[in-house]
Amino acid sequence: MDSIDLEVLKAADTWLDDGQACELVTVVQTWGSSPRPVGAMMVIRHDGCVIGSVSGGCIEDDLIARVRKDGITRTMPELVTYGISADEAHRFGLPCGGTIQLAIEPLSDKSGIKQLLTHVMRHELVKRQLDLVSGEVRLVPGTTDAALDLTFGVLSTIHGPRWRLLIIGAGQLSQFLAQIATGLDYHVVVCDPREEYRLTWQVNGVEVIHAMPDDLVIDMKIDSRTAVVALTHDPKLDDLALMEALKSEAFYVGAIGSRINNARRRERLKEFDLSDEQLQRLHGPIGLYIGSKTPAEIAISILAELTAIRNNVALPDTMNIASAKDVIDLPLRPLREQEKTTLFPSSGRVSADAS
Structure with a gap:
């Protein structure tokens, strides 16, 4: 049994090896309640097939619909926000006031997915640094106290067993x-x-x-x-x-x-x-x-x-x-009349005129 993140990386690696276009989607930030935590990932293929999740399902449905309609057209990473208005929050199944920001990254051989997967399979902790402007990726050793971070246009995500x-x-x-x-x-x-x-x-x-x-x-x-x-x-x-x-x-x-x-x-x-x-x-x-x-x-x-x-x-x-x-093993005793009324309020004699 693999973790969800590992399944995402394995699917992305397989699809890239097969020459199929795909995008990596990562939860970057949430406001209010959110079905999935920061750092949650999914990968979506050019035909709408997905592995992983970033919400309760409605945002996935929107991303799938867009890919099936237009294909994968991004050439650089992009930040996308869902749920800014109450109508959008309701449409995408987000709790009242919920907002979620995603990083959507078109993958290629330069994305370092295969190298990242190799490190993770060795039970190594790795920090993946994605430059949102240039699309360049850098892999460096991770630490157990590190967390997802977006600073100066660089998205840092932590991968591997923490x-x-x-x-x-x-x-x-x-x-x-x-x-x-x-x-x-x-x-x-x-x-x-x-x-x-x-x-x-x-x-x-x-x-x-x-x-x-x-x-x-x-x-x-x-x-x-x-x-x-x-x-x-x-x-x-x-x-x-x-x-x-x-x-x-x-x-x-x-x-x-x-x-x-x-x-x-x-x-x-x-x-x-x-x-x-x-x-x-x-x-x-x-x-x-x-x-x-x-x-x-x-x-x-x-x-x-x-x-x-x-x-x-x-x-x-x-x-x-x-x-x-200890509670289960307590000796049973007969219920007092007051306790019967409390526990079984609907019990008692049936009215004489009841049909």
């Missing part, structure tokens, strides 16, 4: 987690020193490393854009790695297991040189409570929690697995 996910354990759940995380633009690394697990584990584009997990956590120089998830159920592999991860700047550190096992894990970790503040950073049981049972559902639950934390979204305690199950 987030990392270290998965400890090469089991079945790890495969689903790695596949979905790759689609979310994580650079995924799986660590498992157990040969019997590594030999049968395979996800395209995911690196599997034979090392002790705690050593790898140190070697990776975990930063604030990295998540560490332990999935082995083996304290000999998980605990030391979690200890090192909790000392790092990782934005998420979690381990799979029941509430009982999680409590035991915390007691074991207390014996290490960890502060109470560091120990509180440990997520477990991991994931959001969505009633997940299968490995695929559990993977979605875990990545939903990572996404919320990554986006600085504060979730209610009831979404936490431990809290949700």
Whole structure:
């Protein structure tokens, strides 16, 4: 599974190799609400075929209609704005007051798409600098704190995995987690020193490393854009790695297991040189409570929690697995009459004259 940006670059590269005219469309700026974030991309071919998206669909429809009518006529990049008036915002499906600015760039061999794709496929972070006046393109190393920028007529966009996910354990759940995380633009690394697990584990584009997990956590120089998830159920592999991860700047550190096992894990970790503040950073049981049972559902639950934390979204305690199950496990008691009226206001005797 590829991320959307990677699909866009691959399609553009293929179409250029086939000699087909195409344009790269990038969201440069938004005002008000917008269906797609700054930096979102799509590529449109001369016949109106598109990969990726820059809105909820209506702007794509307009771009497709124009290309099908006139073909690709631009010879230089151009900034285009949609949704300036209320009528336009309504027409293009933008929320009230929403405005979106796009950079539309005709692609050629000089656009550096193939070179950019090569870097991205190597999990390298790259800054692509497009001169909107001359159309010239320059590729330079990117940094994790860089963002899309338009200054002095040069549009700088960041490409490549800006987030990392270290998965400890090469089991079945790890495969689903790695596949979905790759689609979310994580650079995924799986660590498992157990040969019997590594030999049968395979996800395209995911690196599997034979090392002790705690050593790898140190070697990776975990930063604030990295998540560490332990999935082995083996304290000999998980605990030391979690200890090192909790000392790092990782934005998420979690381990799979029941509430009982999680409590035991915390007691074991207390014996290490960890502060109470560091120990509180440990997520477990991991994931959001969505009633997940299968490995695929559990993977979605875990990545939903990572996404919320990554986006600085504060979730209610009831979404936490431990809290949700604590409520579910409360002993039932008969409802009082007042509670019945509150919960079931429409219940009661039927009127004698009801037909």
